[in-house]
Amino acid sequence: MPHVLTRSLDRSATVFLLVVAAVGVLIPLSNLLLPEGSLFQVPTYLMSLFGKYVCYAILALSIDLIWGYCGILSLGHGAFFALGGYAMGMYLMRQIGSRGVYGNPILPDFMVFLNYPKLPWYWYGFDMLWFAALMVLLVPGLLAFCFGWLAFRSRVTGVYLSIITQAMTYALLLAFFRNDFGFGGNNGLTDFKDILGFNVQAESTRAALFALSCLALIVGFLLCRAVVTSKLGKVLIAIRDAESRTRFLGYRVESYKLFVFTLSACMAGVAGALYVPQVGIINPGEFAPGNSIEAVIWVAVGGRGTLIGAALGAVVVNYAKTVFTSGPLAPYWLFMLGALFILVTLLLPKGIVGTFNAWWEPWKAQRLSANAESAAREDGVSEPKMAE
Amino acid sequence: MNVRDSRATSALLYLDGVHVSFDGFHAINNLSLTLAPGEMRAIIGPNGAGKTTMMDIITGKTKPDEGEVLFDGVTDLTRLDETRIAELGIGRKFQKPTVFESQTIEDNLLLALNVDHRVKGTLFWRETRAESERIEKVLETIRLTDARDRLAGSLSHGQKQWLEIGMLLAQDPKLLLVDEPVAGMTDVETHQTAELLKEINREKTIMVVEHDMTFVRELGVKVSCLHEGTVLAEGTIDQVSSNERVIEVYLGR
Numbered sequence: 001m002p003h004v005l006t007r008s009l010d011r012s013a014t015v016f017l018l019v020v021a022a023v024g025v026l027i028p029l030s031n032l033l034l035p036e037g038s039l040f041q042v043p044t045y046l047m048s049l050f051g052k053y054v055c056y057a058i059l060a061l062s063i064d065l066i067w068g069y070c071g072i073l074s075l076g077h078g079a080f081f082a083l084g085g086y087a088m089g090m091y092l093m094r095q096i097g098s099r100g101v102y103g104n105p106i107l108p109d110f111m112v113f114l115n116y117p118k119l120p121w122y123w124y125g126f127d128m129l130w131f132a133a134l135m136v137l138l139v140p141g142l143l144a145f146c147f148g149w150l151a152f153r154s155r156v157t158g159v160y161l162s163i164i165t166q167a168m169t170y171a172l173l174l175a176f177f178r179n180d181f182g183f184g185g186n187n188g189l190t191d192f193k194d195i196l197g198f199n200v201q202a203e204s205t206r207a208a209l210f211a212l213s214c215l216a217l218i219v220g221f222l223l224c225r226a227v228v229t230s231k232l233g234k235v236l237i238a239i240r241d242a243e244s245r246t247r248f249l250g251y252r253v254e255s256y257k258l259f260v261f262t263l264s265a266c267m268a269g270v271a272g273a274l275y276v277p278q279v280g281i282i283n284p285g286e287f288a289p290g291n292s293i294e295a296v297i298w299v300a301v302g303g304r305g306t307l308i309g310a311a312l313g314a315v316v317v318n319y320a321k322t323v324f325t326s327g328p329l330a331p332y333w334l335f336m337l338g339a340l341f342i343l344v345t346l347l348l349p350k351g352i353v354g355t356f357n358a359w360w361e362p363w364k365a366q367r368l369s370a371n372a373e374s375a376a377r378e379d380g381v382s383e384p385k386m387a388e
Numbered sequence: 389m390n391v392r393d394s395r396a397t398s399a400l401l402y403l404d405g406v407h408v409s410f411d412g413f414h415a416i417n418n419l420s421l422t423l424a425p426g427e428m429r430a431i432i433g434p435n436g437a438g439k440t441t442m443m444d445i446i447t448g449k450t451k452p453d454e455g456e457v458l459f460d461g462v463t464d465l466t467r468l469d470e471t472r473i474a475e476l477g478i479g480r481k482f483q484k485p486t487v488f489e490s491q492t493i494e495d496n497l498l499l500a501l502n503v504d505h506r507v508k509g510t511l512f513w514r515e516t517r518a519e520s521e522r523i524e525k526v527l528e529t530i531r532l533t534d535a536r537d538r539l540a541g542s543l544s545h546g547q548k549q550w551l552e553i554g555m556l557l558a559q560d561p562k563l564l565l566v567d568e569p570v571a572g573m574t575d576v577e578t579h580q581t582a583e584l585l586k587e588i589n590r591e592k593t594i595m596v597v598e599h600d601m602t603f604v605r606e607l608g609v610k611v612s613c614l615h616e617g618t619v620l621a622e623g624t625i626d627q628v629s630s631n632e633r634v635i636e637v638y639l640g641r
Contacts, residue, residue: 003514231513234495238488245486248447249559250474250505259507 008225016308017218023050024214028207044203047210049322051278053315054213058220058271060298060314061307062264065224067296068305069233070260071240073158076165077268078292079172080140082282084269086176087139089189089282090123091132092200096193109191110184120182129196136273137266144265145258152254152261157243166289173287188283189276200277213274217311220267224307227260236260297341303351312353395461400425400563400593401446406455408441408617415441416452417617423563428585428594430604432628433614434637439597440483442614443565447480448473459563475505479561483568483597485548489541493532493551496540497523500555522558529584530554545572553584564594570603582606601629613637 009017027042027050034041042050059081066072098105102112106119125131147168151161179185198205227233238246239253247253276282285291295314302313317340325333348355396402399422408416416438423429431439444450445457448470457465465473474480488496501519504510527533530550535543540551549569556564566585570578582603585594598604604611604625611628613621621631628634 227511230511231498232507232510234491234499235510237491238499241488241490242486244449244470245482245488246499247470248474248480249500249555250471250502252471252505252507255507 004226004230007229008222012308013221013225016311017221020214020217020221024211024218028211031203031207044206048206048278051206051210051213052275053318054210054217055271055275055278056295056298056314056318057311058213058217058274059268059295060302060310061217061220061224062267062271063295064299064302064304064307064310065227065267066260066264067299068307068310069228069240070236070257071157071243072257072261073162073296074165074261074264075162075289075292075296076167076169077264077295078289079165079169079287080144080265080268081272081275081291081295082169082172082176082284082286083140083143084136084272085276085282085286086183086189086272087126087132087135087269088273088276089192090126090135090183091129092192092195092277093189094123094127095195096191099193100191108184108189110187111182114179114185116182122182133273136269140265140269140272141262144262148258148261152257155254166292169287169292170289173284173289176284176287184283186284188281188285190281190283192277192280195277200280206278209274209278213278216270216274220270221307221311223263223267227263228307232256232259294337297337299351301340301344301351303354303357306351306353306357309351309353313351316352396458397422397461398425399423399458400427400460401595402456402458402461403442403446404456404458406442406445406452406457408445408450408452415617416445419455419614419618421612421619423593423595426589426593428589428596428607428609430607430609430611430625431595431597431614432599432601432604432611433620436616437614438617439614440567441617443480443567443595443597446473446565447478471505474559474561475502477502477560477562478565479556479559479563480565481549481552481556481567481569483571485545485552487540487543487548487551487555489539491540492537493540493543494523494527494536496551497526497554497558500558502558502560526554526557529557546574546577549573549577549581550584553581553588557588562593564588564592566594566596568598569596570598570600578603579606601625 027047030040031042031044031047059077062080063074063077066074093108096108100109100112102109104112107116111119126135151164156164175181176183177186183189192200194200195205198208228236235246235251235256238251239256243253272286298313298317299310300313301317302311303309317337321333321337324330324336329336344351350358401421401423403419403421406416406419407414419438419442431442433439441450445452446465448465448468452466459465459476459478463476468476488499491499498519501522503519504513524533527536530553532547532551532554535547540548543551549572553566553569556566569585570581573581578600585596585607588594596607611623611625612619613628613631613634615637620637621628621634
């Protein structure tokens with residue numbers, strides 16, 4: 001595997017990973033070790049907020065992998081995120097045990113309230129973290145696999161695929177809103193007490209969750225880099241740019257799409273699972289189509305097809321959201337978001353990182369190949385001639 | 389299932405009684421055509437004669453309503469999709485040069501190589517010496533060795549045509565379908581392309597669709613003239629171009 005690592009880690013990727021690692025270590029340490037009120041102490045609420053951004057960054061990465069590299073614009077990726085979140089939420093619900101309002105050792109409060117006679121079968125096993133963690137990957141992955149198998153095999157592409165993904169997340173939204181669906185209806189799952197025996201509200205737990213989210217971002221980023229820098233990555237770009245040409249070369253396009261779509265859904269599920277304990281609630285609102293569209297905007301703003309841009313876009317846009325929705329401008333946030341999307345599409349079609357690269361790389365290349373250039377000028381653009 | 393027990397024909401490509409219609413428009417009408425192994429065939433015909441549709445049928449993009457399309461005498465192409473047909477060894481160059489513009493020339497050729505095309509194979513792929521040697525050879529043939537690291541999108545029109553022919557070579561198919569290879573080329577480039585195709589024809593069977601009569605004449609091969617989805621005339625370029633019905637079709641009646 002060493003060649004995969006060397007291939008995946010170019011300079012900007014290394015810098016990105018170091019920054020994430022530093023953030024993942026320093027913020028929890030400053031929160032736990034420095035005295036409260038100190039200038040460099042990161043308050044717990046802020047750490048949880050950043051943790052949320054990191055989860056969004058993982059979601060953005062997963063979208064960039066399929067949209068930026070394979071041209072699959074999913075407007076329903078929030079569904080996979082929410083499913084991962086629900087799987088984690090179910091584990092956290094079962095951990096409450098008899099500490100709930102109704103004190104039932106097995107049934108979560110909402111089930112007692114709704115007169116469930118016993119635990120539904122699909123809640124079995126969620127009292128164990130390993131099982132829940134497995135479901136975090138398996139449920140979104142399986143849904144994506146089935147959905148993708150049907151859609152890609154029938155060659156549904158472009159805007160039609162986007163609309164179906166949107167319908168998928170909307171259908172799930174409606175289903176999860178129902179009380180008899182068994183996931184807490186519109187209240188969702190909340191009032192979590194502890195995770196693996198640690199209090200979810202405790203600073204140390206939150207610090208650990210933050211560090212874990214950063215670790216997940218690092219692993220997710222490395223995974224995406226390994227994929228896009230492999231030959232498979234080249235095939236994905238080929239599919240994005242000229243799908244039918246790729247078929248005529250003998251590639252089974254639907255298998256490639258299915259692979260990358262499923263991988264992406266699993267990543268989104270992990271993001272959701274880390275998100276839920278940090279925000280303390282998961283409800284059907286997470287399935288709202290608007291959420292998925294917002295996530296696509298993060299990627300567009302940061303720069304699709306750059307991975308780093310996707311993560312950066314998620315953090316930047318969400319930071320702006322936090323700032324603007326808490327001030328006097330709060331009622332206008334959606335207008336600002338819409339305007340941002342339009343402006344980025346018109347002025348920075350490659351996003352922040354893409355534009356930076358377009359400006360930086362030729363300059364760098366020019367500087368590096370000052371001597372190699374003259375040779376290239378002579379031969380590189382010469383007319384094709386018959387080889388003897 | 390789609391492979392016959394015994395060869396139905398000695399031809400490499402065998403089309404018999406093929407019909408295709410799109411919403412009542414008969415694009416291909418009782419088309420019959422055979423290509424012997426090792427042959428190069430030029431296909432001419434006015435716009436809308438069904439030349440590109442015929443290529444679509446052979447490569448699995450379009451399914452015929454009726455008729456037989458056999459490859460190598462045993463394989464029924466009408467039951468297979470594009471991917472399978474490409475894997476069987478039928479390569480295609482498109483009318484409009486279609487290369488992967490945002491990738492380098494070398495990567496374009498790498499993608500075209502006829503190696504393991506499955507997801508797992510490409511995910512864990514490492515370049516082998518044999519592969520890089522083949523790419524090297526193709527780069528030399530199409531005279532793009534020094535441009536290997538340039539993006540395909542930055543090539544001139546003629547160079548893109550050559551790159552696409554290079555991709556066909558990397559694909560190493562048994563049968564090459566070449567749609568308008570010299571469109572937009574200078575006279576010199578056209579001449580070079582004819583030479584290149586003749587060179588390739590030493591090992592491979594080729595079907596060329598082209599409008600450029602000078603080019604077709606230079607190839608010096610058997611010509612089939614298509615009109616309204618059927619073969620109007622077949623023979624040498626002189627025979628075909630002196631055929632009264634061909635003249636009528638080209639000049640309008």
